[in-house]
Amino acid sequence: MTSERDPRALVAEVLTATDVDRDHVPRLLDLLDAGDRQVRLGAATALCVVADEHPGDVASLVGQLAARADESLAATLALEYVADRYPQVVEDRLDQWASTVEPTHRVDRSTPTRGGSDGRDVGRTRIAGEGADDDGRQVYTDDGDDEKQPQADDEDGNTIGQRPQAADAEWRSLVEYESRFDRLSILAPRERRRYGDTYRTLGVVDETEYAVGLRLLDSPAEGDGAFAAQLATRLEEWAAVADVDNVVTLYDWKADPRLWLATEYTAETLADQGRFPPAEAAWHAERLAAAVSTLHERGVVHAGIDADAVAYYGNVIEEGDRQPPLLDNLGLLSVYRHQFDPAQFLDPRYAAPEYYQRRFGRIDHATDIYGLGAVCYRLFTGKAPYTGAFDAVRDEVLSSGPPDPSAVADVPPAVDDIVGKAMARRKLARYETAAHLRQELRSLRGDDA
Known part of the structure; x- marks a missing residue:
């Protein structure tokens, strides 16, 4: 029977077959929770192959992967691949799936995105910054x-x-x-x-x-x-x-x-600061990346990194004294965004794509890396990654991305590459860990930083 077959042999068969049997899907889904990491990742890859060979089954597969995504990284990876290949099918299926699960689970998996056709949000929180106000005002400013x-x-x-x-x-x-x-x-x-x-x-x-x-x-x-x-x-x-x-x-x-x-007690945030010189910006960015790396090692996700989440004591004796940056409000956004307008707690200009559309995945460690990238943008340029009204910001986040830092400020060329990778729309294109981001930031500090 299929269920008794060696897992590696099953995965290998699916990956090499010219005519992939969709009947293997239940067993492959079970293998996403296997104790062997290679088996888990192999099963995720095999499910991606099944999706490519049988596009008509994608909607059904998405529901199965979404149900496992909160507990299985392998399921999340497979879901991201399928979402990239069939974005509209995945988005529609996740809308349908979210409206059928129990409310307690629905809250855990929701992300800010568009509401239902009847004007209500279907299993999700309200879009950050979206509401009755349609006058096209700028989203958050840093000028007090x-x-x-x-x-x-x-x-x-x-x-x-x-x-x-x-x-x-x-x-x-x-x-x-x-x-x-x-x-x-x-x-x-x-x-x-x-x-x-x-x-x-x-x-x-x-x-x-x-x-x-x-x-x-x-x-x-x-x-x-x-x-x-x-x-x-x-x-x-x-x-x-x-x-x-x-x-x-x-x-x-x-x-x-x-x-x-x-x-x-902290008196200021990064949003209150001006632009830092490149070496100084790199020092602040590296310290923040080191903190996030340690948090992730301990299983803690911040989930809301932006310029207002980076705090400073504000008690310098002389102007120019170096203050260490401090991450504030750890983990609070992951709770508050389900009860309040998320734009109260996360500047939309710093929000990762997964905050706007579910097809980009759940809020997790990779979201923090995006947030670090957006904060790096602010540190090196003195500006937020995006400008304009909410709809314009959302569209750029989901399509073109921000201008290169070098296009808005005089920064080392490597900053473009570092920020671009950290803020990649697809999670798999971002730095694998905050430690990797920290290593590249360290090279920007210079000998006197």
Whole structure:
């Protein structure tokens, strides 16, 4: 029987046959989870051959691969190949497949993309930046436009940007009681940032002082147990990598009395910075790539790297002092994008193709490499990879890609190749690991960097 055949012999038969038997598909799908890596990858390649030989079976095959993609890299590789060969068939089949799975699973596999024909999103979140506003405005800017917005009252009746009122003092005392800090002293008015409000705070533990960012995170309007559970998992992962260089430290967090975090305090982001000299840009980029490489080795995916996710302490004594870049908000986007407009938490100009269309694959380690490439673009040129209204940005991300860095700034020629590879539309064309990207960035630093 086919099920008893040696896996390698089956794979070899499919790869060399002139008339490929589609009846081998169930067994090949099972082999995607085989313990032998060569068998897994061979099965993925064989399924690609079956798809080429039997295009009429692609839609059925896509559903089987999508169901395994979250747990199987081999399935993801096969799905990416099929999506590249038959993009419309795959997109349509994934739409249909997403609408039939259970809602809890549907959330895990969704990516921002177009809605259903009835105006609702079918098993997905809303497109980043898409909504009722159709005036063709620019997507995110790096020039501090948010600071020009009027202050607004939050649900507790406190005004964002003003000194904390009584309600703040009440929850702060509860946070102080629940946290690892002996004392917490708020030093400045609260600031509206991504994911919620932040207070610049002095935290004390055993008479040692810490510069703390006390953050009150946004939550869905009505209680959502799945949201809370998924967020808890991401926060546990973030807290577990406190020893990783160039990552904002998460000191503590709790869900009561409100969802709050205590992190290192940072005052600025890359979006607040000007253009760096090439050697300096390479230094920052290499540090970030090293951090991402370590995170990936520990099984942590950031999932939302852009200019606002790269933080700086902002406490330089003299202008020109070097500040280390820090990755902030680890893993939060993977939870928040299913409950809120993703454009609140990821600048569309830095978003990988897989955030726009499912056929480019799931959000994973390769997405972080794309994000690093986009951040490198910003570091070397002082500009975001794309400009314009949301629709124009999305179309360029999915088709032509950004201009070469050398076309917008005076940069070493190698920057074009490094950024181009990191930001490749297809995951298989990107750097295999963040460590590989780091190695190439190191060559740009020069002797004095």
